[in-house]
Amino acid sequence: MPLTAPNPAPDAPSAIAPTPATATAPRVESAGESGVLASGAWTALSFSSPRHWKALSESLERLPARADTAWDLRPIKQLDHIGAQLLWNHWHHAWPAQIELDPQHRAVLEHVARYTCSVPVEPPPTFVQHLQRLARGGSRSVRVARDFLALFGQFVLDVGTLIRAPHRGPWRDFSGQLYQFGATALPITALVGLLIGVVLAYLTSNQLRNYGAETFIVNILGLSLIRELGPVLAAVLIAGRSGSAITAQIGVMRVTEELDAMRVMGIPHGFRLVMPRVLALAIAMPLISMWTSMAALLGGMIAADMALGISPSYFMSALPRAVPLSNLWLAMAKSAVFGVLIALVGCYFGMKVKPNTESLGRGTTSSVVTSITVVILIDALFAVLFKGVGFR
Template identity: 35%
Template sequence: MSGEDATEFSLEPADDGGTVHLFGALTVRTVTAAREKLQALDPETVTCIDLSSLTRLDTAGAWALVTLKPGDGSERGFEITGASDKAQSLLRSVEKALPEPETPPPQDTSLVAWLERFGRKVHAGGLFLQALTGFLGIFLHRFARSLLHPSKFRLTSLVHHCEEVGYKAVPIVALMSFLIGVVLAFQGATQLRQFGAEVFVVDLIAISILRELGILLTAIIVAGRTASAFTAAIGSMKMREEIDAMRTLGLDPGLNLFVPRILALLIMLPILGLIANVAGLFGGALMAWIDLDISPAMFMTRLIEGTSVDHVFVGLVKAPVFALIIGVVGCHAGMQVQGNAESLGRMTSNAVVTAIFAVIVADAVFSIFFARIGI
């Protein structure tokens, strides 16, 4: 076999009998160009492909012949002749190894099937809530045990996580709240100016930020950056079997991993909420001064006279609940990570979505509750 035959491929146009003869080597080096030529064959004039003049055929070439379909999209294939015993064996092996296309089972669209799918989803949601409740119980139990045995409490880890979830989140939380205050003041001034009630923009800003937006948007930001961080950190440890190693050494993952993280959130989220409130009021006061000529002194007077301290209480009392939700969801998702990177990415994404959704639902429940009791 010459060097030219080993690296080149050619075919002869169809003869009177509709047979195309292949020459040279049909290998991985020539299969791309060869496949283009083979797919260009006209199924109306070509019925057979002769391999008797091929000098070499490998798995790639056999795949090109086995999967060959005419370029016009018809399903009729070509008859292959002239193959040696070795080539026939290779063609049969490649054909057997081809994956069979999976046909998805037809989906039942009846009412009974829909009710079954809905029931399964409700059941799965109930199991998920049960699992989250279990993780909350693990945290409370381990935290109580650390109070009874202070030597087991990881103070260094707590300080580290306070820095990660609280101190490093201050810039983005303050900036977000400042801009929210600016937007509220600008939009409120635009609407209230029509009624000559520009001074009430102070009440609008104060109630909106102190009661709802300050702590809610802070919790959403913390859920996005902290729930994902908890899931990624614990999930990576799960993938590397570090949690199994901790159990082997007699170290409790709940005490060493969950308690410092969730407790750091419980401590830092109310502080971040206060920072968000101050930044939001400052942004609103600045825009009111620019757009409505409400001086800072007048803004402060109106704020003190027209805003009850109950609004501050309503906002900050939500912070510990939001912190528990974010921490429990993040830690639970991290422990569900399997031994691959795809699982880690999926659980991290699920943790962020679940934490944000749960925070918004909890805020809605709080709003209804406080409205009912008249606060």
């Protein structure tokens, strides 16, 4: 005789009857080989239960990923926009091959499908975006180049502002900087140029005497001093003298919080600090370069008279024939570029000084080293670009 389970007590709950929470839990299960049956309440209130959400997520992951799957949503009791969004995301924003559901549930799904934006495919980054990303997160040299380029661009804008409104220009600062960079640098540049001319003439005369080509000392001294050594020597002296002074001046203003006070008062740093110094050095450098070359030629002429017997009158008459005038214009143009870069480098490192004395000394040293390096690089660039200019 088969055994039967005893009847439960009248006041005890049924062991197999589902509770209301279990009856409304969202469920999904396979119905046949290519069918899926969804039931329960697909609402935000049902998803708030961690147990229901975990069970539903595991059921959705176990479903076969087939494009011809037929979905039966008629057993679903309640469907709000949260449940509809979950289904739509599981379908990868596309309707399944076959679907059966009630009209009110279809309306909710169509509303979600209409206003759910698909994830756009981002186009590949352009070359400009690559450069911007590299400038923001690149190495220190890239960040320095970016900041220096921004400083140069601000200088160009400030020059445009000065041309449009010259009455607003800081002319007193400009004249003071021109005197400091130009007039006060004449004695030291003349002395160094004179000595370099003497040394170069003596060294050259020893070699020319062996070949009987003493008269070519005019060509060697003229081309080397006017075209190369004069501008480079003057730029190196100004980089060590005026470039460090620019960095120290602006750096001290950073330490004493004068730059912050100028920003609070609305005084632009570029227009009042950077532009006068750059313009003053751009005008003073060609004149200092020509002055240094003249002093060096004077020293070379004296040494050539003493070592080789080349008279000053012959030296002066042969110099225009040996050195075309284009060399002088090239040297002055090169010196103007040197002046702009030396002033910009000095202003850049002055702006980067932190409010402490250690940073001030480190910034001044970096300014001088960088300025001299830039001068040599630009001189090499000019030599390559204008290698066919100024020679007979």
